[in-house]
Structures are given as C-alpha cells and as structure tokens.
Amino acid sequence: MSYRNFPMVPRVVFGRGSFNQLEEIISPKRLNVNAPFIFLVDDVFKGNAWLTSRIPLAYDDKVLYISANEEPKTSQVDSLVEEIILTSRQGTSGIIGIGGGTILDLAKAVSIMINNEGEAKNYQGWDLVKNPAVYHVGVPTLSGTGAEVSRTCVLTGPEKKLGINSDYTPFDQVILDPELTKDVPKNQWFYTGMDCYIHCVESLTGTFLNAFSRSYGDMALQLCKEIFLGDNLSVNDAQDKLMMASWHGGMSIAYSQVGVAHAMSYGLSYLLGTKHGIGNCIVFDQLGEFYPEGVALFKDMVKKHDIYIPTGICAHLDDSEFDKMINISLGLVPLWENALGKNWQKIITREKLKSLYKKM
Structure with a gap:
C-alpha cells in the first residue's frame, strides 16, 4: 500500500x-x-x-x-x-x-x-x-x-x-x-463560503475518506454550521471562523478529493465562464440524490440568508455545448471515483449528466 x-x-x-x-x-x-x-x-x-x-x-x-x-x-x-x-x-x-x-x-x-x-x-x-x-x-x-x-x-x-x-x-x-x-459583498461571502461547505460534504461522504481528511472536514463543517445557521456570532467571530473553516476545508480535500458538485461546476465554468463559488451553488442545489443531507442543509442556509441561486443558465444550450460541458466533467476521474467509487461510470452516463445540467 x-x-x-x-x-x-x-x-x-x-x-x-x-x-x-x-x-x-x-x-x-x-x-x-x-x-x-x-x-x-x-x-x-x-x-x-x-x-x-x-x-x-x-x-x-x-x-x-x-x-x-x-x-x-x-x-x-x-x-x-x-x-x-x-x-x-x-x-x-x-x-x-x-x-x-x-x-x-x-x-x-x-x-x-x-x-x-x-x-x-x-x-x-x-x-x-x-x-x-x-x-x-x-x-x-x-x-x-x-x-x-x-x-x-x-x-x-x-x-x-x-x-x-x-x-x-x-x-x-x-x-x-x-x-x-471585512468589505466582501454578502452574495460573494455566501457563494465562496459555500465552496468551503461543499468541500466538506464531498470529502466527508466520499470513498477516499480517511481519519486525516475526516478530522479536518468535521471541524470545517461544524464551523460552517455555526457561521451560516447560527444566530449569535459577532461579525469579527464570523470572519475568524470562516477563515478557519476555509483552511480546514482545504486540508480535508488535500488528503481525499472533492466530488460531483465540483466535477460538474468545472463544466459550467469552462463553457459559460461561471465563477467557481456560484457555479458550485447552482450545481449543488440539484444534487439531492447524491448528497441528501448536505443539500437539505444548503437549502436552509440559502433561505436563512435570503440568497439568490440562479436557475435556467443551461436553458438555451445546444447539444454540442452540452457535450463540451459533459466532456470536461467526465475528464475529472478522481472526483467521480471519490464521489461514487470505482464503478462510477455505471452510475454517471452522458445522458445522466445532460439531464442534471438541464435542471440548472
């Protein structure tokens, strides 16, 4: 080994x-x-x-x-x-x-x-x-x-x-x-904070999970819950904790990997230029079948902070454009393997990806 x-x-x-x-x-x-x-x-x-x-x-x-x-x-x-x-x-x-x-x-x-x-x-x-x-x-x-x-x-x-x-x-x-x-606009604060939250969910539910990545992921996830669902944090405390959550979330995926949301958001970014944080949110919003608990909590956070998650950004794409996004996404083999295991290709077909992108 x-x-x-x-x-x-x-x-x-x-x-x-x-x-x-x-x-x-x-x-x-x-x-x-x-x-x-x-x-x-x-x-x-x-x-x-x-x-x-x-x-x-x-x-x-x-x-x-x-x-x-x-x-x-x-x-x-x-x-x-x-x-x-x-x-x-x-x-x-x-x-x-x-x-x-x-x-x-x-x-x-x-x-x-x-x-x-x-x-x-x-x-x-x-x-x-x-x-x-x-x-x-x-x-x-x-x-x-x-x-x-x-x-x-x-x-x-x-x-x-x-x-x-x-x-x-x-x-x-x-x-x-x-x-x-201190001067980060609220929407950007949320979208980028959710990048960290999604790192945690993908790491903690992945097949590459181990005690090393779990210890960092658990800490980052706990901090994200305090920041985005808690009620009594001061502004300074929230800033300190989110900076620590980002560090721990990054460490969590260093020894494991991210998953479905990141694999699909890379496709959006490549074709449409969608920024990473908001792209992850757009994708994650539609991934309840892969991350049921994580997505439910995400929707609670969106509601609590009254954040707009765009929809319909793939509504006008043609088949060749969908193919480009699907090719980029499927090329990220370690991400799919972490998310779904060695036999991920039996679960994630081109048709499956296209149907998911069409919801976005």
Whole structure:
C-alpha cells in the first residue's frame, strides 16, 4: 500500500492585523536589490489605501492589479510570467498573491511557471511540474475556496479546466488576517463560503475518506454550521471562523478529493465562464440524490440568508455545448471515483449528466 506524502504550507500566521507583518516575513527572502517581489493584487483594492498603503514595496518591487471577474486562464498565466521575467533584471525574489481564490491560484501558477519552461497549459494535470516554484506567499481576502492551503491552482486552458496539481504548488507562507475580508459583498461571502461547505460534504461522504481528511472536514463543517445557521456570532467571530473553516476545508480535500458538485461546476465554468463559488451553488442545489443531507442543509442556509441561486443558465444550450460541458466533467476521474467509487461510470452516463445540467 502506498500512502500519499503530500506537502503542507510550512508557515502560516493567523490573526487580525497580521497583514502588517508581511514586510518582516518577506524581507529575508529577497535575493538581491534587483530581484523584485511581485504583488498580484485583486483590482477591487485599487485605490483602497487601507490595504494598498500597507503593501511593503522596496527597490524594483511591483504591484500588478488583476481582475477576478473571470476564472484564471492558462493564457493569463503565460502573459504575466512573460511580463515579470522581462522586467526582473536578476530573477524574481517572490510572488505575493493578495485576493480571493482566483488571485491566489494565479499567484501559485505564476510562481511555478517562472521556473518551468513552456506554457501553463502543458502542466494542467497531476505531478507534471519538474522544477520548484519561486518563493510565493498567499494572503486571502475572501474565505472559502481553500486555495490558500491546496496543492492545486485551477486554470481554464484551451482544452480543459484543470489544476496544476503538484508538490511545488502550495504556498511557502500564508497570512490569514480575517480583517481583510471585512468589505466582501454578502452574495460573494455566501457563494465562496459555500465552496468551503461543499468541500466538506464531498470529502466527508466520499470513498477516499480517511481519519486525516475526516478530522479536518468535521471541524470545517461544524464551523460552517455555526457561521451560516447560527444566530449569535459577532461579525469579527464570523470572519475568524470562516477563515478557519476555509483552511480546514482545504486540508480535508488535500488528503481525499472533492466530488460531483465540483466535477460538474468545472463544466459550467469552462463553457459559460461561471465563477467557481456560484457555479458550485447552482450545481449543488440539484444534487439531492447524491448528497441528501448536505443539500437539505444548503437549502436552509440559502433561505436563512435570503440568497439568490440562479436557475435556467443551461436553458438555451445546444447539444454540442452540452457535450463540451459533459466532456470536461467526465475528464475529472478522481472526483467521480471519490464521489461514487470505482464503478462510477455505471452510475454517471452522458445522458445522466445532460439531464442534471438541464435542471440548472
């Protein structure tokens, strides 16, 4: 029996205001004065002095503001890497991602591709990366995706939506400062929080479940219930707990896997550009036959917070478009195997997937 020997984030700081320690954390990692740190920052913070004035720029360091309106693409990674390499005279000291899952995934992918030849699309898959990434730091400003802790960075390529899954992907350092999530709009807070909740349900009901993933999944699920169904949490407490739930949810799937909702939402995202959090919610809403308890609780959460879950987004698709989504989804073999076991193909046929997508 061979057990997975997977990497964890070696260093993490947690606490309100811990973002202020970024300078003291990264300064010793500077290679030389001509090797800049590159800060990839969600462009919602452009002009937000409360956050941007605390980014510790020195020498040739640069801030690149990036829109998170679309899911990260392999082509976007390639152009960022080219820009960074052309402007860094003596190497790059590190990549610091400040934002939600999209920005964190881009930061992980860029840090890998600076040290690996070719195009990002050639590394979509499992364990294809040859050389270690440059030093990279994750600073989440949104809680739920688990991107701060995972060994993947999910990218939409020309042919598929699939992560660069490798031992070199995880951040070298993460700063968990719940204060940074204070201005997240309510709908986005919910959709991204549900990404974490769905991680837990898929991990805890999957065939890959073990004591390691269960311990993290149980903790994250309990926190999600307190946050989304509880009544007496202060704002600060809710922010702290959701950041911890995101971390634990990410750890839970690190040693197991996600399932049906993620496999199907990748199809939506690839074809329609649906953002990951809301895509998971749209799919999960229709998965009562696979996750009866989890979906029932999800519907309670939606109702309690008066959240709109879009419907009818597949109503106008033709057969070739359904086929594209189904192909992307069926390509995610480990997710289906975790959800339904070795014989998953007997349960999930193309017709079955099409009928589920038609409900969305």
